Amino acid sequence: MVAQLLELAPAGFLEEENAVVVYTDDAGLAELRAQFDQVEVDPVLPGWEDEWRRFHVPVVVGPLWIGPPWLESQPGLTPVVVDPGRAFGTGAHETTRLCLELLLELDQGSFLDVGCGSGVLAIAAAKLGFAPVHALDVDESAVDAARRNAKANGVDLDVKRANATSDSLPQTDVAAANVTLETVEALGPRIEATHLITSGYLVADEPRLTRFHRVERRTGERFAADLFARE
Numbered sequence: 001m002v003a004q005l006l007e008l009a010p011a012g013f014l015e016e017e018n019a020v021v022v023y024t025d026d027a028g029l030a031e032l033r034a035q036f037d038q039v040e041v042d043p044v045l046p047g048w049e050d051e052w053r054r055f056h057v058p059v060v061v062g063p064l065w066i067g068p069p070w071l072e073s074q075p076g077l078t079p080v081v082v083d084p085g086r087a088f089g090t091g092a093h094e095t096t097r098l099c100l101e102l103l104l105e106l107d108q109g110s111f112l113d114v115g116c117g118s119g120v121l122a123i124a125a126a127k128l129g130f131a132p133v134h135a136l137d138v139d140e141s142a143v144d145a146a147r148r149n150a151k152a153n154g155v156d157l158d159v160k161r162a163n164a165t166s167d168s169l170p171q172t173d174v175a176a177a178n179v180t181l182e183t184v185e186a187l188g189p190r191i192e193a194t195h196l197i198t199s200g201y202l203v204a205d206e207p208r209l210t211r212f213h214r215v216e217r218r219t220g221e222r223f224a225a226d227l228f229a230r231e
């Protein structure tokens with residue numbers, strides 16, 4: 001269910017003891033009802049749009065400080081400032097953090113962020129010296145957020161709206177895809193990169209990618225990320 005919600009509720013959801021809480025609108029509610037048998041609705045109080053800010057806490061991954069624009073970054077660290085708006089990607093989610101840990105191990109080169117959301121991985125890559133950096137997302141609000149965040153961070157990103165499973169993809173040295181297991185597996189024949197970082201699935205999931213072999217796996221409490229190398 002959590003993996004499905006990463007796709008259905010990219011702006012975020014909260015896991016509670018016996019339920020998962022999603023802040024969404026009528027269109028989002030219709031999608032949730034189409035996917036899940038049990039959906040209960042509670043109207044929310046005015047100002048809910050800013051409620052999520054309480055959950056946008058900064059994280060430190062190696063030399064990177066990833067946090068929102070309304071907080072001061074930590075001295076001595078490289079700031080990656082993200083305001084995700086309605087896109088996924090504050091940096092605090094386990095999948096994003098694990099992808100960043102794997103990215104830090106790789107040599108700099110050109111970079112592609114597949115399913116960029118807020119642009120957090122692409123901006124981090126640019127700040128680490130990767131260039132050129134491409135980012136794409138199927139969701140227009142993510143494309144807008146990634147462009148806005150790139151500008152705010154003073155980095156150059158080529159951000160496009162595209163579907164990674166059907167549109168043509170730029171060829172880069174390194175690519176990252178924090179999407180769903182199904183989309184990750186569909187990327188095997190489509191991605192031209194020496195290294196591919198993947199996440200967006202649970203620890204129990206083992207993605208199978210044609211033309212790539214796995215060289216490393218990182219796990220968090222619930223999610224996993226993998227580093228694949230091209231055969």
Ligand SMILES: C[S@@+](CC[C@H](N)C(=O)[O-])C[C@H]1O[C@@H](n2cnc3c(N)ncnc32)[C@H](O)[C@@H]1O
Nearest residue numbers: 088089096115116117137138139163164165178
């Ligand atoms: C879990 S978010 C990852 C955001 C960010 N890269 C991160 O690591 O925090 C997944 C993103 O992938 C996008 N996405 C899902 N399927 C896609 C596809 N087939 N092509 C392009 N983008 C896709 C979603 O719109 C969403 O913004």
